[in-house]
Amino acid sequence: MPASKPADIRNIVLLGHGGAGKTTLGEAMLFATKVTTRLGSINDKTSILDSSDLEKQRQHSIDPALAFVENADKTINIIDTPGYPDFIGGALTSMAGADTAVVVVSAAAGIEVNTRRMVKAAQELGMPIVFVVNKIGADNVDLADLMGHLSETFGSACKTMNLPTGSGSSVINCFLSDSGESDFGDVADAHTQLVESIIESDEEMMEAYLGGEEIPAEKLGAAFASAMIEGSIIPVYFTSATKGVGVAEFMDSICRLFPAPGSVPGLPIMNSKDEDAEEVPVETDMEKPFIGQAFKITTDPFVGKLAWIRVLQGKVASDSTYHLRDTKKSAKIGHIFKVQGAETKEVKLAVTGEIIALAKVEDISCGDVLHNAAGEMYRAMPPVPTPMFSLAATPKSRGDEQKISEALHRLTDEDPTFVASRDAETHETVISGIGDLHLRMILSKMKIRFNLEVDTKPPKIPYKETITAKAEGHHRHKKQTGGAGQFGEVYLRVEPLESGAGFEFVNALFGESIPRQYLPAIEKGIVDVIGTGAIAGYPMQDIRVSVYDGKHHPVDSKEVAFRAAGKWAFIDAVQKAKPALLEPFVDMEITVPANFIGDIASDLSSRRGRILGQDSLPGNIVCVKAQAPLAEVMQYNSQLRSVTGGQGSYTMELSHYEAVPGNVQQQIIANNKKEKAED
Secondary structure: OOOOHHHEEEEEEEOOOOOOOOOHHHHHHHHOOOOOOOOOOOOOOOOOOOOOOOHHHOOOOOOOOEEEEOOOOOEEEEEEEEOOOHHHHHHHHHHHOOEEEEEEEEOOOOOOOHHHHHHHHHHHOOOOOEEEEEEEOOOOHHHHHHHHHHHHHOOOEEOOOEEOOOOOOEEEEEEOOOOOOOOOOOOHHHHHHHHHHOOOOOOOHHHHHHOOOOOHHHHHHHHHHHHHHHOEEEEEEEOOOOHHHHHHHHHHHHHHHOOOOOOOOOOOEEOOOOOOOOOOOOOOOOOOOOEEEEEEEEEEEOOOEEEEEEEEEEEEEEOOOEOOOOOOEEOOOEEEEEEOOEEEEEHHHHEEEOEEEEEOOOOOOOOOOOEEOOOEEEEOOOOOOOOOOEEEEEOOOOOOOOHHHHHHHHHHHHHOOEEEEEOOOOOOOEEOOOOHHHHHHHHHHHHHHOOOOEEEEOOOOOEEEOOOOOOEEEEEOOOOOOOOEEEEEEEEEEEEOOOOOOOOEEOOOOOOOOHHHHHHHHHHHHHHHHHHHHOOOEEEEEEEEEEEEOOOOOOOOOHHHHHHHHHHHHHHHHOOOOOEEEEEEEEEEEEEEHHHHHHHHHHHHHHOOEEEEEEEEOOOOEEEEEEHHHHHHHHHHHHHHHOOOOOOEEEEEEEEEEEOHHHHHHEEEEEHHHHHHHH
């Protein structure tokens, strides 16, 4: 049964690195509450959360999964997210649906790349953070050392909520117990540290505590959520999800101690996208008008397109209506579902704080705000990396172009880090994602769901052209064909603008040497070249063009003549203005074991990259910050895997454009001319 009031709801998102046991922890929660009759397993393909054929085949999460359990009179909504860096988009956007970030850490592997990234993302969103150290029964684990690394990396607010006992066969609750035996650490000391961390967030309790009063557990429990929200405490739980150790105790903490909907500030709702937009007040009140946000779009094989909605205010029933973005026309909610892995269960009503799914919602996109009252409403989504790994895709079968376009549109709806576009210059369909694995999984989905296949190859690099000096250009267009002729003559001046300024057209004419009605035609001729390039076939940017003189003919002058004159005068000027090619540079963060630093530095240098700095991380790990030309690192995942034996990972985002070195520019121009000649 869905919860009847916000106070009875807890929303958590399971985050962390791949293989840490997030999905297994979710399965253990389902099993412990008798939602399932056996513990779902990724290895034997019985997982409720990893339900797609692709996830069963790959044996790891690819997309976020949603489930819920009832425990201690509370509804716990669980969002399980993929842990591999290539699928980070789904993990980040899932945070919009939750109140608490539960970061799962493998006791054997320790703090990994995505552990740090997820904690950082949660901190930037102001979410309370919880660590679950899973797989405590694994061989050769040093839990005391790992706890030290957690405190060293994420701060002294990390406090043990329980401690393993009996060689990891059970746990002891350090919040409720002030004595007892454990496999490591002192229970009494852990209890005291917890109490003091909670008290620090409440002045009244602090005074009573310093005055020698004993603070009752009930009062401490009531203040626990506030301490989590303030960040004065980051609870650490120890579990073995496959054996059920610590799972029931963890769920009990969620229900009794974790923040309820409305208590975590979250991202605000604004009344427009403008800089001066005003915040829309949102209250955890079921009697207020309905407001919700779609944070995930997915496809159900039976009910079609589904939008996962976090109810932020009010309540929603099947006959409720909503407005979308700034639309004045309302739509009916229709069927409301609770999602349980691959299954959907219809419900009649959902209250503030609930996570539901709406079906047949072709007009809803990820991030959209649904609201009962007319008027604009927008809420930002957690930021995701810019997809920088690209492939050009062509249909394997003739006639599939339209089908592939529609399939790609569906897939971009579902994944905020997947982009598909048509390059007007190269006539390539370019698909972009986080990495090679990400795009391979996207193409596998397209094959499985739509029975469509494509061939892929590296796309052309999105170079840009510009100029580096001032120059003047001139062209006279004169054409006589026996009837009415064509005449137009243009003198213009070009000069470079600062980076990112775009294109500027200036009328610098004195008198009527060119009638003003022909200026738009001249600008069109220049824009023709801006779009296609003057030296190597790439779009141009950061140029000011000033038309200062010309001639016209009272009979033969026409728009077509001045468009041609403008085009060729501009090309003439560009050729004299020291044209340059610009190439995209990317910011990179490369995380590798320290012994590979020399190899990484040498490889980046050979790729015209530059190292900006490096940070030493616990566990003999180093994070290298660098910049490099995109053309040199488009396939970097393969190189990094080769250099580090699969132990390295990296992120890459567009930084800026820089001038291409002269020798490289000449090679690119020559290749462009060769391709045109072949075409």
